[in-house]
Amino acid sequence: MLVPMLAILGAPWMANRIEPRVFGLPFLLAWIVAGVLLTSLVMWIIHTLDRRHALPRA
Template sequence: MKRLYFLTVIPFVGMLGFLPFANRVEPFVFSMPFVMFWVVLWTVLSSVTLAIMYKLDPRTKEDGEK
């Protein structure tokens, strides 16, 4: 269960940890500088990661007990 929460580290490391390596203007991806594309990509991937965590978390399952 606690291992599931380590998925939150992936977007953090991807966006901030590798940003110095992605800090360049060229090449343009979808008419955006690469660094802007990098941030947008990791914003979307963060949402995907959180959706996966929600689906895998046993506390979100409705079993009728409270």
């Protein structure tokens, strides 16, 4: 959980520019949207894999 937090909190210092535009969005906004979507995807994958290995409830 540290990497997504640093990616979003550090974005203004690392990616604070308008050009290039990604899908019509300024680069900073595209960076933040990509970070949120990728974090959600990784959390969904972990949740799915964790449910497969969960012990059955009695």
